[in-house]
Amino acid sequence: xxxxxxxxxxxxxxxxxxxxxxxxxxxxxxxxxxxxxxxxxxxxxxxxxxxxxxxxxxxxxxxxxxxxxxxxxxxxxxxxxxxxxxxxxxxxxxxxxxxxxxxxxxxxxxxxxxxxxxxxxxxxxxxxxxxxxxxxxxxxxxxxxxxxxxxxxxxxxxxxxx
Numbered sequence: 001x002x003x004x005x006x007x008x009x010x011x012x013x014x015x016x017x018x019x020x021x022x023x024x025x026x027x028x029x030x031x032x033x034x035x036x037x038x039x040x041x042x043x044x045x046x047x048x049x050x051x052x053x054x055x056x057x058x059x060x061x062x063x064x065x066x067x068x069x070x071x072x073x074x075x076x077x078x079x080x081x082x083x084x085x086x087x088x089x090x091x092x093x094x095x096x097x098x099x100x101x102x103x104x105x106x107x108x109x110x111x112x113x114x115x116x117x118x119x120x121x122x123x124x125x126x127x128x129x130x131x132x133x134x135x136x137x138x139x140x141x142x143x144x145x146x147x148x149x150x151x152x153x154x155x156x157x158x159x160x161x162x
Contacts, residue, residue, distance in 0.1 A: 010148045013051055019079045020049035022111055027129040029056055031118050034093040038123070039063040045112055046144075047080075051154040053136050053143030056128070057115035060101075068116070073097045080109045086116065088123070098122035100142075120144055 006012040022045050029044040030037060041062035046054040073085040086099040101116045102109065119142045120126040121135035128146050136143030137156035145153070153159075 006150050010150050012150050013048075013053060013153060014151075016048040016050050016052070018050040019108075020047045022047055022109060025056065025128075028127070029058060030125075030127040031058070032124045032126070033067070033088050033095065033098075034090040034124060036067065036090060037064065038067050038088060039116070039118070045115060047109075047112070049141075051151075052141045053145045053149050053151070053153055055117050055142050056126075056144050057101075057112045057117050060114050060116060063116055068099060071097055075100070077102075080105045080112070088118070095119075095122040117142055 006015070025044040025046050026042055029041055031039040039058045039062055041058050043059050043062060045057045047057065048054055067088055067090060068086040069089055071085045071087050075083045077083060080102050081104060083100045083102055085097040086101070088095045088098045099116050099118045102112055105113055118126060119135065119139055120133045121139050126133040126144060128144065131146050134145040136145060136153055141155050143153065143155065
């Protein structure tokens with residue numbers, strides 16, 4: 001595995017910390033599904049972790065909650081705790097387990113408690129300051145790739161061991 005050298009204005013995911021760090025984001029973050037703005041905010045947070053593109057967490061108050069339906073799915077993060085999931089659903093389309101949140105995150109990550117993250121691969125489009133996000137391959141981490149983020153990224157086939 002060969003990491004790419006970050007140029008001025010870029011971030012290498014290999015410079016991100018482990019355990020992950022949370023940063024406030026004051027860029028305009030948007031999520032669209034089935035032609036509907038599901039979420040939009042200037043108050044997002046992003047979680048940065050070694051080898052993963054950032055995951056953006058949007059405050060629930062900036063989310064169209066009428067399109068989010070809790071599911072039975074859960075997962076465990078050794079740092080943040082237990083995640084629960086939402087299906088995103090409109091009258092004509094649904095994306096099962098396409099968003100997640102931490103109802104009771106561990107203390108270090110308490111600032112994402114009332115926030116939700118979306119898998120960009122399952123949404124129509126996600127944007128950071130007007131730039132359309134590329135989805136992280138493999139969907140396990142749900143990372144948002146923008147032009148200022150360089151990898152390689154963990155998550156795709158064959159990347160679990162490096």
